[in-house]
Amino acid sequence: MTPTLTEIAKAFSRVLGVTLEPGFSAEPGGGASANSGITATTTSSSSSAPSPATTAPPATQASTGTAVPAGLTTPAAPTAGMIPSSPIVFTEHASRGWHLDVTVTAPQVLDTARLMDRLGFCLDMVTGVDWMAQQAMEVVYDYLHFDSSVRVVVRTRVPREAAEVPTISEIFPGANWHERETHEFLGIRFAGHPNLTPLLLPEDATFHPLRKDFVA
Amino acid sequence: MILQKDIERLSAGSNETFVLNLGPQHPATHGVLRVKLTMDGEFITRAEPVPGYIHRMHEKMGENRTWAQFLPNTSRIDYLSAMAYTHAYVAAVERAAKIEVPARAEYIRVITSELNRVSSHLVWFGAFLLDLGGFTPLLYAFDDREKILDLLEGLTGSRLTYCYYRFGGVCNDIDAGFVEGARAFVTYMRPRLLMYRELVTDNVILRKRLIGIGFIDRDMCRRYGASGAVLRGAGVNYDVRRAEPYSVYPQFNFDIPVFPEGDCMARYLVRMEEIAQSLRIIEQALDGLPEGPFLAKGVPRMMKPPAGDYCFAVEAARGRFVVRVVSEGKDIPYRLRLRTPSFSNLSLFEEASRGMMLPDALALMGSLDLVIPDIDR
Numbered sequence: 001m002t003p004t005l006t007e008i009a010k011a012f013s014r015v016l017g018v019t020l021e022p023g024f025s026a027e028p029g030g031g032a033s034a035n036s037g038i039t040a041t042t043t044s045s046s047s048s049a050p051s052p053a054t055t056a057p058p059a060t061q062a063s064t065g066t067a068v069p070a071g072l073t074t075p076a077a078p079t080a081g082m083i084p085s086s087p088i089v090f091t092e093h094a095s096r097g098w099h100l101d102v103t104v105t106a107p108q109v110l111d112t113a114r115l116m117d118r119l120g121f122c123l124d125m126v127t128g129v130d131w132m133a134q135q136a137m138e139v140v141y142d143y144l145h146f147d148s149s150v151r152v153v154v155r156t157r158v159p160r161e162a163a164e165v166p167t168i169s170e171i172f173p174g175a176n177w178h179e180r181e182t183h184e185f186l187g188i189r190f191a192g193h194p195n196l197t198p199l200l201l202p203e204d205a206t207f208h209p210l211r212k213d214f215v216a
Numbered sequence: 217m218i219l220q221k222d223i224e225r226l227s228a229g230s231n232e233t234f235v236l237n238l239g240p241q242h243p244a245t246h247g248v249l250r251v252k253l254t255m256d257g258e259f260i261t262r263a264e265p266v267p268g269y270i271h272r273m274h275e276k277m278g279e280n281r282t283w284a285q286f287l288p289n290t291s292r293i294d295y296l297s298a299m300a301y302t303h304a305y306v307a308a309v310e311r312a313a314k315i316e317v318p319a320r321a322e323y324i325r326v327i328t329s330e331l332n333r334v335s336s337h338l339v340w341f342g343a344f345l346l347d348l349g350g351f352t353p354l355l356y357a358f359d360d361r362e363k364i365l366d367l368l369e370g371l372t373g374s375r376l377t378y379c380y381y382r383f384g385g386v387c388n389d390i391d392a393g394f395v396e397g398a399r400a401f402v403t404y405m406r407p408r409l410l411m412y413r414e415l416v417t418d419n420v421i422l423r424k425r426l427i428g429i430g431f432i433d434r435d436m437c438r439r440y441g442a443s444g445a446v447l448r449g450a451g452v453n454y455d456v457r458r459a460e461p462y463s464v465y466p467q468f469n470f471d472i473p474v475f476p477e478g479d480c481m482a483r484y485l486v487r488m489e490e491i492a493q494s495l496r497i498i499e500q501a502l503d504g505l506p507e508g509p510f511l512a513k514g515v516p517r518m519m520k521p522p523a524g525d526y527c528f529a530v531e532a533a534r535g536r537f538v539v540r541v542v543s544e545g546k547d548i549p550y551r552l553r554l555r556t557p558s559f560s561n562l563s564l565f566e567e568a569s570r571g572m573m574l575p576d577a578l579a580l581m582g583s584l585d586l587v588i589p590d591i592d593r
Contacts, residue, residue: 095526096525096526097460097526098527122438122439123439124555125441125538125540125553127540127553129542129550130551140525142538142540146453153527172439172441173563173564173567174439174441174560174563177563198268199267200268200271201271209276210275
């Protein structure tokens with residue numbers, strides 16, 4: 001089964017409980033262009049309401065001096081550290097490296113992983129990013145499809161001091177090691193993980209070297 | 217004297233297991249990888265890889281030096297496939313900063329990357345056969361590889377950890393001597409591949425060691441994110457050079473070797489065929505090598521890519537290598553993520569090796585073509 005980019009986006013909208021704007025479609029062949037009309041809006045569906053523990057922090061500009069005026073950014077290149085205005089955004093592969101960018105709440109990570117599994121996607125990698133200025137931890141899931149070559153990025157944000165997202169290692173066993181690595185380097189907990197011990201660091205390591213406040 | 221109770225105990229089958237440490241200094245792991253094996257006699261009930269012995273924290277190093285200063289690091293992740301790794305990093309930064317690379321530079325990148333792929337496959341070929349108990353092929357393979365190393369040393373100054381690519385091109389142009397040497401190597405290597413087939417591939421001992429051993433199917437690859445020859449040996453026609461075309465690869469005719477069997481032999485045959493395909497690419501690139509600059513003009517010495525996150529994937533010798541950079545518009549990267557093929561390919565070992573005999577599991581591990589610093593980073 002090789003779903004098209006539009007079908008994938010529609011499947012995401014059903015899982016996330018958001019409605020896509022009329023005329024929502026992507027160019028065939030996975031070459032979605034960076035047009036701003038293709039966005040989705042959140043509905044007041046109870047299933048998509050974020051739980052208090054995972055409320056995304058306000059999208060304030062990092063106080064680190066990033067001098068990009070807010071009006072100049074497009075969906076294809078959001079300012080670093082900014083949360084996209086819409087949960088489902090088409091991106092241009094040639095300028096970013098993936099086709100579809102989906103922002104979810106932490107509990108929705110499981111549903112999106114199940115969706116990706118159902119659509120025959122493969123888990124490429126799990127990445128953590130420490131946004132210390134905004135007191136947030138970002139977890140990025142990269143997916144790819146063998147047959148259609150579509151690349152999907154699913155990202156979520158959790159509070160930095162209580163960073164916890166559900167594990168997807170039950171769905172994608174390859175995530176087991178990626179999550180262990182993200183946990184040991186950034187201190188992000190993966191709830192339900194069978195063995196959240198250091199993988200590359202010494203087995204008794206309690207430090208998290210990729211946290212921005214880490215001092216060697 | 218054999219007692220009746222001893223006979224009963226032995227014939228009933230023991231449920232006793234013992235722990236066997238493979239590595240971290242075992243020659244079959246080609247570096248410092250430890251595998252904690254729970255054995256039931258000769259059979260593996262559980263294999264738990266313990267990586268991290270040569271972890272160097274490249275991702276953190278990326279956060280405390282400028283974009284250009286990270287370039288030498290990229291060749292030290294997978295030291296056998298340095299060109300492709302540098303390619304992924306410079307291309308990710310070029311994608312972020314929107315730098316156009318001159319055509320000649322892209323051709324040179326393809327030629328050197330493919331030469332590097334051949335030399336990497338030759339190391340795997342020799343070392344894999346050594347794992348299986350055949351000593352002679354290693355001597356032939358390293359002899360052939362030496363010719364590539366000499367060529368690339370003349371061009372880059374390094375024999376292994378090349379730091380040859382720059383943002384916007386390559387660091388120096390290739391000369392007539394290099395072109396001649398690369399052509400001579402292609403001409404030389406083709407009959408060698410026939411010789412390898414007669415000497416090794418058709419050898420009945422090798423076939424008995426590899427055929428039907430170590431099955432990895434498409435679904436296991438998908439769940440673990442395996443790539444490269446492991447994936448193509450499971451019948452999946454996936455190669456980043458085709459799936460997410462980059463550089464000037466779309467301009468060349470080459471086949472993606474795919475073998476559906478999913479056993480060690482399939483992965484062996486994929487890599488041997490890939491050497492032949494790389495030679496085809498090198499030949500075409502040398503024929504079509506355009507004139508012009510080898511480095512883009514106006515690339516700032518101090519890079520400051522626009523804020524945002526960017527990905528770039530390449531097909532390295534071991535599979536899919538991805539660089540994910542997060543920029544804040546500053547002269548140092550905010551976050552640098554390296555997704556390495558050996559990491560994902562090894563993570564399926566626990567599931568794939570369950571119930572295998574130990575010598576067969578070593579064949580399976582060799583067929584994954586692991587490079588340990590690529591796992592540990």
